[in-house]
Structure formats: structure tokens, C-alpha cells
Amino acid sequence: MNRSTNPEAIEVGVVGLGLMGSSIVVSLLMAGHKVKAVAPISADMQQVRGRILGHLEECREARLLDEHPYPYEKNLAITEDYNTLVNCVLVFECVIEDLRIKAAVYNKIAVVVQSDAVIASNTSAIAITTLQSLVPNPERFLGIHWAEPAYATRFMEITCGDKTCMSYAEWVFELAHRWGKEPTLLRKDIRGFITNRLMYAVYREIMHLVEAGRISMEDADKAFRYDAGSWMTFMGVFRRMDYCGLADWATILKNILPTLSNESRVPHVMQQMVDDNARGTQNLKGLYPYSSEEAKEWEEAFAVFNKEIFRLAALYPSSRKEPVKQSA
């Protein structure tokens, strides 16, 4: 495909300006794109500009941006009018995980944009193949899954549905490097994508041990923070195996795999949380107890941590340099 991968030459749209949508706008502005930001909910219009400028200012303070936010800000238009998307070659949908609402949004985007524009969903819950059936041009539809905060994480999963044309996915893959991402490209939809799926394997085992009274949640968190957390950002799981020498792993896998949980029902503790309308730090009801000060402390501390780990991750060998492709 002969599409530009120079962000300054590419106008993009973002539809849905909640926390995640705003943070995606920031990342795209920082990369140099002109961004048309569309608020499908009028109420969002009020705070969006302030929130986006606030993030840009934070990034400047954290030295993720060299310049004053102003030059970025002038590339941003915020509106409720879908017609401003007319020249956007890539439009990000970031609305809630509701099929009916997404369908309406796709329809409004599709009638405005040019025939070669790509639509991308930030869904983390619905299969891309399912969403694809809602758009008139499914070959130009794909998933682009960001991690929060979008402007200070390197993670990105680009996922094709059954009908996605690979050349569009490959163009987005190239472009994503210009956004400072280390993207993965999933040629076929997997339920839960990669990262969710792997973490759910952990949750299954951990909940099993917690329910059996073998470990506490606090212990599990410590084990992750101080063991896995001491190498995860640096090398991931397979390179870790290489680093430790491989032979022991096969022996231990042989012993441990047959003892792992194969549970398929929702763990009791999670069902209880849902029944209690627990929303964690958001409503001070969660797996751990929180005062409102504590919830605020966690949020503020995480904002700082995130920028530090982002910088730390960047110091180490980029996976782009690595030649291995084990499978396609």
C-alpha cells in the first residue's frame, strides 16, 4: 500500500471523548497528526479541551514533550459535528462497549469519510469480526487496542477481523511506530486478544488458590510486584526463559501443568464484587479497602509511576530490532 506513514501528512479522527478517547487524542497530537475529535455526547464537550491540554502540559512537565503544548493544540478541533471527519483517513472509535451504540457511530462515520478511510475500534470486549459486520466496508475495519494512558504507554494491539484487508493493518502497524508504540499485529481475531487472555489465565489460577485459602490476594500482589515486576518490563516471558536457561522450565512445566486450575466458572469473589456494585477505587468498594484519600493517592502515584516506567522501558532493546518471527 502506498499510504503515507508521516503523521504530519495524515488527518485522523477520534469519536468518543471519555477518559480513553481524550488520552488517545493526546497521543495522536503528540505524534504530529491533525486531529478531529468528535463528541457523540454533548456533555463531554465541556471538559474535553481542558482535559486534553492538561495531559499535554503533564507530558511537557514529564519531558515526554519538548515544546509548549500550543503547537499541538492548534492541530486539534473538538466538535459534535461528524462532518469534520471528511478528510480523515483513519478514524478511531472509542465509545462504550455497546453494539447498538457502536453501530450508530460507525454509520455516522461511514457516510462522511472518503472511500479509502479506515475505521478502528478501541474495543477490548467485542470481537472485531462482530463489529466488522456493522460497517459498510469491512475490509477497512480493524481493532486498535490502546492501554491507558494512551500517550504514556508503548502497548498497542492491532487486530484484524475475518474480513480486514491485511494491507490496511500493515499500514496502521507502521504508523503505530510513529506514535511511539511497540505494536503487535494479530492477523486473526482471538477472543480476549493477547494480553487480556494471558492475564485471565493468571486470574483463573490465582482465584483458585485464593478461594482454596492457600494464598491471600495481598501475597499474590506482592509476588507479582516484586518477582514478575522485577523483569517483566525489561524482557517479557519468553526472553526471560532464555535468560534463565531453558532446561528447568520443561521439568517444572511437566510437574505443575497437571496441577493447575481448569475452572471455567466465574470465581465467587468476583461475582460477589459485581453483586455488591463494587467499582474498586472508583467508588471505594473493592478487593482492598480504600478511603477517598487513599484512592486519590493511588491514582496520583500511578500517574507518576506510569511516566517513569514508560521512560525506563524505552531505555532497553527495542523489540523492533529483534528478527525472530516464530509464527504468523
Next chain:
Amino acid sequence: MNRSTNPEAIEVGVVGLGLMGSSIVVSLLMAGHKVKAVAPISADMQQVRGRILGHLEECREARLLDEHPYPYEKNLAITEDYNTLVNCVLVFECVIEDLRIKAAVYNKIAVVVQSDAVIASNTSAIAITTLQSLVPNPERFLGIHWAEPAYATRFMEITCGDKTCMSYAEWVFELAHRWGKEPTLLRKDIRGFITNRLMYAVYREIMHLVEAGRISMEDADKAFRYDAGSWMTFMGVFRRMDYCGLADWATILKNILPTLSNESRVPHVMQQMVDDNARGTQNLKGLYPYSSEEAKEWEEAFAVFNKEIFRLAALYPSSRKEPVKQSA
């Protein structure tokens, strides 16, 4: 129990002075202990002092130590003579994962130490209850599982066997905080302890996806480095759930759990690695390709990263402040 938890008042022993044993000695010296280091293999005697002093010097350079290594060094005795352990109230066994060798070592320790001394194994492969059957005083035997490098990681799993007396485990738990650890205390032996077990749940799922050609190892490593790696060190898995709000998790668990791998056989790719005598960066044969320069680069970069993440982890709320105990 009325035992001191002031490292300066406690003499400890370390038996087995390979890479891990040496690194444990460094951590104990830094905490202020007098350390008797016993080399069961004469060949180890040659390099041990240099290696330990090298680590101390590195720690000083990385500002994990304020002072010159000298005051620490004078608390260290290195010997082949088990009789020097006579006044040690805690002896760490760090020899290879071989039952026969461990039994011989325990016997040599037990005949020398006082009747109230505790013996701790750094095993990550053998059940504590099994090892416990090899010592004359099983109630004073437990597992203390360190992560490498022992002096620059906060991870520690303290594990009881069936016969371990809890008061000794609790004393070690308190003491471990003086070593700069964030220990977990497992009251009952679990095969694979906590951290290994949880990571093996990941390996099972990931290998399944790789073998099915759905993802590449490189993609899996990216997903971990840039997604899980962006919060793991900060909050662990359960607090992460609280932070993100909990309700979505129950829905996604319900959808994904039944689709996860329940495989119990060793994945083909791991068996292949063992058959090929692949030892990763150690012999330049692994899941990824390595030149000897690359293997060296990974090792050096990891040594730097490890000190940085150690410092970063310490900036954030200590789990000691958290009051929750979900289970015992």
C-alpha cells in the same frame, strides 16, 4: 517468640556459594548481619570473595549502599569448615536441587548449630515438606525463596512445610523486612510456590496460542512488556482490578475462562529446546537467536534495569501499610 530481629545482633550462615548463594550473602551483609559463608565445593572458594566484593561495590555505585564496602566485608568469613556455623541462629542452604546433596548438607549443618537454630532452603523445585523429612528438627526448617539478584530485588517467599513451627516462620518474616524484602508467608507448601505457579498458568495459555499459530513469541513478549509491564511493579494483579473498576472483569472472565487452555502435557517447543540442549543466553541457543555480544548486552542491560526497577518499586506504597488479609 522472643528472638531478636536486629540483624546486627544475629549471626547467620550461608551454605553454597554459587551465583545465588553469593548474592544472598551480599544481601545479608548489607542488612548488617555477621555472615559465615560455607563453600561445600572447594573450587568455589577461589572466586567467591571477589564476586561478593564486586557486588558490594556495584551496590555502592548504584547507591543502594551509602558506605564503602569495607565495613560490610569485615563481617564476612568464607570457609569450607562447617564448624564456623556454631553460633549461627539461621542458616541458608543454597546448593543444587539434588535431594541427596541437600540431605548431606543438612546433616553437616545440624550437627554443628545450637538446638534453636533455623535451617532455610532456597529451593524453587522441591517441596519444603519433602526437604523437611531430611533434617533432625523439622519444626525449625522452612523455605526462603529469593529472587536473583538477591541484594536488588524485594521478592521473597517464606514457605512452611507440614511440620514447620509457625513462630519460626513469623520471626523470619519480620527479619526479612530488615533485609529490604516485601516477603510473603505461605503457611502451607504449594507446589511451585506462588510466583512460579502463576507464571506457569501464563505459559500454558501462551504456549497453546503459539503452537496454534495464533500469536508469535515476540508478540507475547511485547504484550507483557508494554501492557502488564506498565503496571505490574506498581500494583500487582488484584489492586489493578480495583484500579480499573471491577464489573467488566466478571463479564470477561465468564466469556474467556471456558476458552482457556487446559493442556497438561509439556509444550512441544519446550521439549524441543530441552532435546536440543538449549540453554538460552547461556549457550546462545534459545527461543530467540543470540550472538555472544547480544547475550552479553542482555546481561549487562538487565543488571542496570534491575537496580532501576528496584528503586522505582520502592517509591510506591509499601504493601506493609495495607491492612487486608483475605485468607490465612
